[in-house]
Amino acid sequence: MRLTIPSILATSLLLSACGGGDSAIDGAKDIPNRFGNTQNALDDFSSGSTGDSSNARGLKPNQVRVTMELPVNLAPEGEQTRRNLRIVIPDQVRVYRTNTRAQTFDDVRYSTEKGTDGHFILTFDNGVPIGPDVIIEARYGSATMTALAADADRDVKVNPFSHYLVTEVLWRRYSTNDFQTVLACVDNASCLNKYVWGTLADQVHDFEIEIPENANVTQATSTLANRADFASYVADMADYALLGQASSDRISASAADYNSVFLGLELGQTFRESNVAGAGQWGVRMAQVERLTEDNRAFLYPALTLTSFDAFNLNITSLATDIPYDRQTQIHGFFERNNSGIPEQLFFERGTETWERNSHSSAPGAATLTTETPARLLAGRALYQTITKRNSSLINGWTRNPYYLDAFTSEPVNDQSGPDRVLTNYFTGGKAIALEDDNGKLKRRNILENHYLSVFELHLQRAEEFKVSDMAGQAYNVTYLATRFTDGAPATFETGHGRWAFGSANDQTLNGTANVDQFTLARDASGGVATPDTSNDTWNLINRRSRLSSGDIYMGRLGLFRNEIDERTNFNDPNFGIPDIGLGAATPNQDLMAFNLNDGTLGSGLLVAGKTLTNGALTEGAYRLQGAIVGVTQEENRLYHVNNARLTLANSSASFEGVTMMVNHLIEDNEVEAPEELPMQFNGSFTTTSEGGISITGAGEYEMHGFYTGAGNQIFLVISDSTGPEMKTGLLLATLIEESPEP
Numbered sequence: 001m002r003l004t005i006p007s008i009l010a011t012s013l014l015l016s017a018c019g020g021g022d023s024a025i026d027g028a029k030d031i032p033n034r035f036g037n038t039q040n041a042l043d044d045f046s047s048g049s050t051g052d053s054s055n056a057r058g059l060k061p062n063q064v065r066v067t068m069e070l071p072v073n074l075a076p077e078g079e080q081t082r083r084n085l086r087i088v089i090p091d092q093v094r095v096y097r098t099n100t101r102a103q104t105f106d107d108v109r110y111s112t113e114k115g116t117d118g119h120f121i122l123t124f125d126n127g128v129p130i131g132p133d134v135i136i137e138a139r140y141g142s143a144t145m146t147a148l149a150a151d152a153d154r155d156v157k158v159n160p161f162s163h164y165l166v167t168e169v170l171w172r173r174y175s176t177n178d179f180q181t182v183l184a185c186v187d188n189a190s191c192l193n194k195y196v197w198g199t200l201a202d203q204v205h206d207f208e209i210e211i212p213e214n215a216n217v218t219q220a221t222s223t224l225a226n227r228a229d230f231a232s233y234v235a236d237m238a239d240y241a242l243l244g245q246a247s248s249d250r251i252s253a254s255a256a257d258y259n260s261v262f263l264g265l266e267l268g269q270t271f272r273e274s275n276v277a278g279a280g281q282w283g284v285r286m287a288q289v290e291r292l293t294e295d296n297r298a299f300l301y302p303a304l305t306l307t308s309f310d311a312f313n314l315n316i317t318s319l320a321t322d323i324p325y326d327r328q329t330q331i332h333g334f335f336e337r338n339n340s341g342i343p344e345q346l347f348f349e350r351g352t353e354t355w356e357r358n359s360h361s362s363a364p365g366a367a368t369l370t371t372e373t374p375a376r377l378l379a380g381r382a383l384y385q386t387i388t389k390r391n392s393s394l395i396n397g398w399t400r401n402p403y404y405l406d407a408f409t410s411e412p413v414n415d416q417s418g419p420d421r422v423l424t425n426y427f428t429g430g431k432a433i434a435l436e437d438d439n440g441k442l443k444r445r446n447i448l449e450n451h452y453l454s455v456f457e458l459h460l461q462r463a464e465e466f467k468v469s470d471m472a473g474q475a476y477n478v479t480y481l482a483t484r485f486t487d488g489a490p491a492t493f494e495t496g497h498g499r500w501a502f503g504s505a506n507d508q509t510l511n512g513t514a515n516v517d518q519f520t521l522a523r524d525a526s527g528g529v530a531t532p533d534t535s536n537d538t539w540n541l542i543n544r545r546s547r548l549s550s551g552d553i554y555m556g557r558l559g560l561f562r563n564e565i566d567e568r569t570n571f572n573d574p575n576f577g578i579p580d581i582g583l584g585a586a587t588p589n590q591d592l593m594a595f596n597l598n599d600g601t602l603g604s605g606l607l608v609a610g611k612t613l614t615n616g617a618l619t620e621g622a623y624r625l626q627g628a629i630v631g632v633t634q635e636e637n638r639l640y641h642v643n644n645a646r647l648t649l650a651n652s653s654a655s656f657e658g659v660t661m662m663v664n665h666l667i668e669d670n671e672v673e674a675p676e677e678l679p680m681q682f683n684g685s686f687t688t689t690s691e692g693g694i695s696i697t698g699a700g701e702y703e704m705h706g707f708y709t710g711a712g713n714q715i716f717l718v719i720s721d722s723t724g725p726e727m728k729t730g731l732l733l734a735t736l737i738e739e740s741p742e743p
Contacts, residue, residue: 051385208430
């Protein structure tokens with residue numbers, strides 16, 4: 001697929017993913033300036049956009065608009081906007097070039113004017129800067145803050161988020177050599193990572209983090225530094241920009257389409273029910289098929305699309321995801337029951353019937369496919385806002401924070417195909433916000449929920465004429481993580497690992513038997529109880545047709561069932577055949593499968609299966625470790641996200657070093673603490689089997705079991721800790737890191 005340079009810039013390079021904003025290409029049109037008709041994100045909530053509003057309409061291609069936002073304490077009379085900030089017109093705006101020593105150089109050629117609403121408009125003689133060396137500084141009273149001029153949507157917000165980016169990355173994190181590396185990329189016409197800066201400068205404003213009302217500038221940026229997810233995202237993107245020209249031509253096909261399996265494991269805080277306002281809340285989100293028409297003529301399948309663009313000898317990789325999901329939650333608080341005067345722990349289940357089907361979708365944008373073998377897919381990703389219960393008395397607006405994508409991709413089988421899998425896990429936060437309809441315009445009101453998620457995305461390439469009969473007689477290694485929420489036995493988190501063997505095929509179904517070792521962590525008012533067990537169960541497969549514009553086909557989508565097959569392949573059933581265990585997919589060569597568990601036999605969660613090997617060998621070396629761990633004590637619930645840690649496997653020794661982002665629910669305080677970064681380290685030993693099994697033991701309180709794939713460079717592990725007082729269990733993804741030379 002070939003696009004012109006303007007199209008590439010509009011759709012990929014600039015990642016113009018700002019709420020309601022125009023791309024730089026749209027801004028190039030001869031539209032009269034309309035600066036008085038500006039948007040405030042507080043009064044501008046819309047689906048299909050990200051959390052930040054944009055006021056770039058009417059700007060010329062070489063112009064930016066400057067909006068200053070301050071904590072309440074510094075601008076009590078300013079216009080209210082989101083995140084406890086106030087919009088003001090700065091007393092002074094200046095532009096300068098800088099370096100890592102925070103020196104200023106007045107060699108930027110620009111002019112200043114004011115729009116009809118009094119806001120500053122900057123016109124750059126040589127075009128809007130795209131690198132990190134040009135700074136916009138705004139002063140209001142005694143407060144001075146900075147921002148990069150290279151903001152992708154050209155509506156430059158000068159606020160604590162932009163100021164953190166300048167002070168923490170350019171003036172503290174980067175060395176002189178780092179700075180020279182990124183400027184060399186800016187000056188290189190073929191180095192596409194120069195556009196990371198526009199993305200980063202734009203996406204920091206999509207984070208939903210409240211700034212304390214009484215904060216000064218230093219305290220406001222300290223608030224952001226203490227948010228592990230925000231600080232990690234900025235640091236990862238800053239490192240990403242150092243890669244230079246690291247994109248490759250590995251995806252030679254115009255597009256590669258993937259079936260997506262998705263799990264979001266969440267811990268947050270709910271304020272939507274007055275009798276338990278402030279309670280903690282576990283949640284799980286699972287990918288689903290969305291029926292688009294009443295007559296079953298169109299369906300939306302969870303999917304990723306990777307596309308390569310080739311123009312003027314530049315190769316760009318673009319990606320977009322669209323994942324409908326269902327949600328289940330478990331409220332856990334400390335309140336009085338029936339005005340008894342005695343507070344106690346209370347649990348309330350909210351099943352899928354409570355939540356309208358939602359969507360976890362990322363804005364299309366550019367990414368880097370690295371030159372290592374196998375390659376990693378890197379990008380800063382912005383997630384779209386969504387709206388549910390649009391016609392009810394309580395409209396829900398869901399807004400989500402950006403995240404840094406570091407995904408494993410397999411080596412393509414040939415030059416005409418993309419990788420057959422894209423595997424990742426990442427952390428993202430967000431809010432549910434009550435919306436008020438004001439003459440068709442949705443305004444933000446009170447916060448309904450804060451939520452923090454560890455997200456698994458396993459994208460498996462679609463296959464043509466997929467046949468389950470080819471899997472007859474085969475065996476697979478399996479791992480899974482499942483949740484079960486009920487009022488009677490409030491919260492259960494279960495992991496399992498073992499073997500799944502198939503017998504004969506019958507038309508489009510395949511009989512199978514699973515033998516798994518399970519670790520069950522049950523939470524009630526007294527804390528957590530961990531129980532190991534072994535289970536033999538019937539897990540059968542069904543090949544599921546998909547309805548596309550080209551017709552009804554088998555493309556690698558599968559159903560997992562025990563008794564209720566729900567085949568219904570005539571597409572006339574509104575549920576379109578939901579089996580009793582889950583829905584999933586397989587790679588074209590059938591060596592990896594993944595399933596969203598759907599509240600049936602095992603619960604709600606994620607199951608991954610890899611074909612057993614005949615004489616397999618694990619590749620020793622350094623692995624990037626990602627994943628989610630649940631922790632339970634009597635007083636607290638915890639969600640740990642393993643944030644791109646390092647697992648080294650060599651000579652039967654296993655060492656782990658990295659950090660986790662911990663979300664902590666203090667039960668009796670009815671408080672959920674925002675993610676905090678904690679170190680995690682252990683040393684142990686590992687053993688493998690030629691069939692693909694792997695175990696890591698002797699790692700302190702942790703035990704890990706799972707499997708590695710036929711390529712020997714992907715590992716799926718379940719982790720458990722039954723030593724107490726904190727019981728833990730979770731699911732981990734480890735993918736080999738090909739060491740590359742320093743940039």
